[in-house]
Amino acid sequence: MTADAAFARKLFSGPCEFVAGAMSLDALPETGLPEVAFVGRSNAGKSSLINALTGRTSLARVSHTPGRTRQINLFRLRDALVLADLPGYGFSRISKAEAAHWDSLITGYLHTRRTLRCVVLLLDARRGIMTSDKEAMTLLDEAAVSHQLVLTKTDALKAAELQRVTAEVQTVVSQHPAALAAIIVTSARSSFGIAELRQSLAELASH
Numbered sequence: 001m002t003a004d005a006a007f008a009r010k011l012f013s014g015p016c017e018f019v020a021g022a023m024s025l026d027a028l029p030e031t032g033l034p035e036v037a038f039v040g041r042s043n044a045g046k047s048s049l050i051n052a053l054t055g056r057t058s059l060a061r062v063s064h065t066p067g068r069t070r071q072i073n074l075f076r077l078r079d080a081l082v083l084a085d086l087p088g089y090g091f092s093r094i095s096k097a098e099a100a101h102w103d104s105l106i107t108g109y110l111h112t113r114r115t116l117r118c119v120v121l122l123l124d125a126r127r128g129i130m131t132s133d134k135e136a137m138t139l140l141d142e143a144a145v146s147h148q149l150v151l152t153k154t155d156a157l158k159a160a161e162l163q164r165v166t167a168e169v170q171t172v173v174s175q176h177p178a179a180l181a182a183i184i185v186t187s188a189r190s191s192f193g194i195a196e197l198r199q200s201l202a203e204l205a206s207h
């Protein structure tokens, strides 16, 4: 195991403390630590992925009621990295008012969070990339926040389908200047790609 891989494993297997949940930017505490935020459509597999990364079973509640978590939740990994779980977007049953709340909260967060290093944008591989995902990428470009695209639930796809979705996402990534070129293919269910994602996030942590 390389030094980086060992550090990543240690970081994600250590304590993971809930710091705060905030419905507004004012309520978000400064931590002084590098931060990585997770976004995606409701039901994209965000809670499952965060739980898989941290080896917890219930850190970020795996919800069967999409669109319910409306606040930004912060978790601290040692004194090295903060994970920010952002509310999901693109859930068709939410009201216009809720969509507007998401927009202003997230846009404000992206533009003002000085410790934000990267956004992990999750895509359900079974659904591919959708209009709301492209809109989120445009927000990230405009805020000049680098974003890592992560395909989730890839255990549910046949190899050929996965190849097609990956190529489609790769094309969109090439059109977004703040998107990192290499996408990461994962499954919370099989743990595929989880170590790779841990390692790329650990690079952003304070060593």
Ligand SMILES: Nc1nc2c(ncn2[C@@H]2O[C@H](COP(=O)(O)OP(=O)(O)O)[C@@H](O)[C@H]2O)c(=O)[nH]1
Pocket (backbone or CB within 6 Å): 040, 041, 042, 043, 044, 045, 046, 047, 048, 049, 061, 062, 063, 064, 066, 067, 088, 152, 153, 154, 155, 156, 186, 187, 188, 189, 190
């Ligand atoms: N097959 C498969 N299903 C998954 C995986 N991760 C999540 N899911 C399912 O996708 C649904 C949404 O997951 P959740 O983590 O709550 O998504 P969130 O709304 O983005 O937080 C749940 O029914 C999960 O069981 C995975 O890796 N593979």
Ligand SMILES: [Mg+2]
Pocket (backbone or CB within 6 Å): 046, 047, 048, 060, 061, 062, 063, 069
């Ligand atoms: Mg969730």
